[in-house]
Amino acid sequence: MSVTGTFSALRLGMAWQRIAGLMDETAQTFVRTSFSSVVRDNWDMAIGLMDSRGRQFAQSSRSVPSFVGTMPRTLAAMLQRYPVERLRPGDVLVSNDAYHGTGHLNDITMVKPLFRGGRVVAWIGSIFHSTDIGGAPSVEARDSWEEGLTIPVARILREGEENEDVIAFLEANLRQPGETLGDIRAQFAAYEQAERRLQRILAEEGIEDLDALAEEIFVRSERSMREAIAAAPDGEVTDEVTADGFEHPVTIRLRLTIQGDGLTLDFTGTDPQIARPVNSPLNFTRAYSNYAVKCAFDPMTPNNDGSFRPIRLIAPEGCIVNPRRPAPVWGRHLTGHYLPMLVLTALGRLIPDRVIAECGSPLWNVYFTGEHEDGRRYVRMFFMNGGHGAGPRRDGPACLSFPSNVATQPVEQFENGMPMLITEKELMPDSGGAGRTRGGNGQRLTFRVVGTKPVTTTYRHERVQHPPRGILGGRPGATGRDLVNGKPVPAKARIVLKPGDTLTFETPGGGGFGPPTERDRDALQRDLAEGYITEAGAEAYAR
């Protein structure tokens, strides 16, 4: 039974499963041969496959959600510069344009056309995070030029040969060219492997027309999403969330409408863009808004363009979730990571069983730069997560990455290459919001400089003034804190640490779900016994 009349359910199921497997396998190859911690430890990357018309129908399953669906938009921009008739087998296009890409310069997108019988039948692409992208990214950046190197659309491989000019340009502009170019070359090898395997799958499954297969996937995915939306009650809800921001808090406003089998997310009324690097370009805004809708309505269907057709997004140009060039965007996740939680909180009023409370994010991270004892320079990033929001049936887990899903790095691994130690990494009792189910606790991490040279640290953290909200009667989680030598410091800063200095981060806790008075008393006693809450914290549950 085919929807478009081309593929039986059985054939489609087999072919799609193999192609989805191919994406995971290609991701695996890239990660295992990469040179950066951010790819291999944090999986800050995605592999995607698009049909000849540039519509994405498969993506590696562990892709970070901010990369959901941005690749086709980047490809479209690439084709403006290099129309398809100018491309040859073996070419690879590259760009990191923040506004055409994933929203900041550190994410480099590359796409390779796959030829069959002399014409392009598909595009394989990947996105990865480069820890350094040149420039002087900082909270002081007032426009995107300060934030580093923009790679305009370029052919980095020409018929399989590296374009020396592009490589030289990157080498001259990056602090750690070996790491970034090592990752880029790892992707070239991964594409080749993927290409060979895809040709084999197409031959074995007898697929002549990949576009027809893609269309079948889109139609079925769209229908699935529409059915799920139609099963929810119609309604219109408004909600807003306030981010700490810089000089002033920033408020994001949402009007969410479910009507029949369609859903509209309208961000009209959201605060304007600011001259600080937290503006969320439309691609990033769309990726995270769509992600939340998918989580709530159709989490099991593999990612593809079809799932998002029933979603209409309105974000007026010039607001912080759709800024105009050249607004700085380096830390766009500081705004963008609020969006899935805002969408889920709003949806909670219509489908309370399918959502969670807010999590202790935007993602917390920190950059360290400096010199080793032997004079080599380093740039290192470390991720740390807050508590997870509580769900309708279970407590939120402690320290779990949402929405970005990046792993942390082993402490022993971090310390091996750095003149710093991590001296604690422990849960903070009472940081999870009280509720019928409790929010997950956040953690405290302390870094200490043990070398003889100073270390420059850069970080930008949110939820220090405005905590993760509880939902449907649940209490908020704890706010986060940043401290140097035990004294509070600003949450968005660039600080030079002296030898012996300590830097402490306390990540926020997740919000609670439902009224704390309804908390099961045995669960409350257990939380006390295990030290997840203290006697003082237990008061929030008093009836």
Place this chain on the structure above:
Amino acid sequence: MSAAAAPYRIGVDIGGTFTDLVMLDSRDGRLFNGKVLTTPHAPEEAVLRGVREMLDRHGVAAREVRHVIHGTTLVANALIERRGVPTGLITTRGFRDVLEIGTELRHDTYDLFMQVPEPLVPRRLRLGVPERLMPDGSELEPLDEDAAREAARTLAAAGVKAVAVSFLHSFRNPAHERRMREILAEEAPGLVVCLSSEVVPEIGEYERTSTAVCNAYVLPVFDRYLRRLGDGLRSLGLTGPLYLMLSDGGTVHEETAARHPIRLVQSGPAGGVQATSVYGAAAGAADILCFDMGGTTAKAALIDAGEPQRSTDFEVARVDRFRKGSGLPLKVPVIDMIEIGAGGGSIAHVDRLGLIRVGPESSGSDPGPACYGLGGTLPTVTDADLVLGYLGAESFLGGDMRLDLAAAEAAIARHVAEPLGVSVVEAAWGIHETVNGNMAQAAAIHALEKARRIDAYTMVPIGGAGPVHACHVAIKLGLPRVVVPTGAGVASAFGFLAAPISFAFVQGWVAPLEALDFGRLRDLLGGMEAEGRRMVAQAGVEAAAAPVRIRGAMRYAGQGYQVEADIPAEAIARNDRTTLRAAFEAEYARQYGRTEPSVPVECVSWRVIVAGPRPKLDLNAASVGAAEQGAARKGTRRAWFPAAGGFVEAVVLDRYRLRPGDAVEGPALVEERECTLVLPPGTRATCDAALNLVVDLPRAADAA
């Protein structure tokens, strides 16, 4: 007769339902099989009963038994069912939550309600103690002995029975952990103590701590079990040693196993893989794809030139539908197996997209597939196999269990055929094909990750559902041949007899190859080798006869994943960096198709494997016994083969009556008690001297 010269060897595997036994007469290679019901409350009871029955039935005296080799799911089950002892954890101060914080990664990006595993040690039993080592193992802060004593007393007072100690960087310098053990012995005598630096001396505090905790958690339970079993065997008059099967396919003396129970986490399946190696060898194949399909899951492993592929990462007790990342991580030597949630009991449904999906949800054995008639109403793989005619309603389990075809058809009609608007048999074929596709894909990806060409392997199917699906899966993979042994139902117990005495050691030591201190490396490897020789000597292998393998895990500086390669001992003796680099790059190029000649190489860890000789085990007509008399042909059955146009009358044969030289052309069904071999059209099976059925398959291109 001394035990060492006694002729009989016994392998015993405890499974969920049955405890299987295989006895080998090493004088003539004859094999005897036995089966008793498993006794879950005290597993040794079934073992002892089985051994006694086996000896009685064949008139063998206990003193004629050289040794017993045993594999068990007890360790894995204790972790899955959380039946270990109350366990405490002592860490570097500030890191007591390492088990709970984990990697901070969600194993499913889209499931908002994903389940994470509860740590084995509750938070109140996780204590930090001041001490600190630097990444090179040098001491920054000494162990605070007062605090250490306090922690020991606290845990003892809380009633723990075992303690894991895991300090940061202890794999580079175990001094603080060892001192902590002394203090525990003084303050809380009688507690079992496991040090992370001894259980798995490798970098990565989360996985190392998790492994040490799992080892401590199961150790007392396993130790008690081994004592009961050992005492029981001795009371039967067996004076020979008891060996245990490890997850990496080696066997060790019971005393070694008792200290390292976590090494037994995949004990049973490892025996199955070793068995397929012998079955394959009997049919002249050395490169084998072991395909083990049971009721809940299917596993696949690759065997190269008789040696199973191995890995050092494993995950046990997944809490979220077999999803990778939802279990407890272990760093232990294991046979590298992929496991997917696709077995005979896996449930089929139509997903939101109108596509057939199979598993990972399983009907288990209760209520089981709809056709079992035990109350199951959801369609499973077994139901589909029945509707397709691959299984006979009257001949399942030798006719002991009648299958209900109407119930299978109703379940498939309701949940798959009607939603899709296709016939019941088409839906059944869809289920069969989908599950085959799942397995073929998983096996193909596994081979690819190992940089192997899957189509160079011979498949050997074991497990109850293996032979039903083997040929269709093998055709999808483009394999040339399938070898179907007899007695696949007791494969693991048989495999134990085929495993060599062996133990693997590892030591993490991150150092640039260019600056590698060879003197220190020789000391390190020498220490592991000496300990290994001691262990194999204890197991009766002449120490000098035990070959030693050295493997170095290396990577390009800056990478985070390493590649392991065999390193010649002479290269280490000669301080030969060039050979080390070449060994690494050859393996790297094989896996990833390229090298990075300008990037320096870094050593990450060293592995020493000390192994005794592989027991000689020739399968031949004598060892498996003669075929039963009578005509093999039982009749015909209608079975669905789309390649032959739909339903055809397939010949049904009695496996036990096939003789060496007999040949069968597909479509045909070859039945034995515990399984049925499905021979699709275009295949041809020949019975060899050891009564294996060797199936030649049409090439993938013809079948695609």
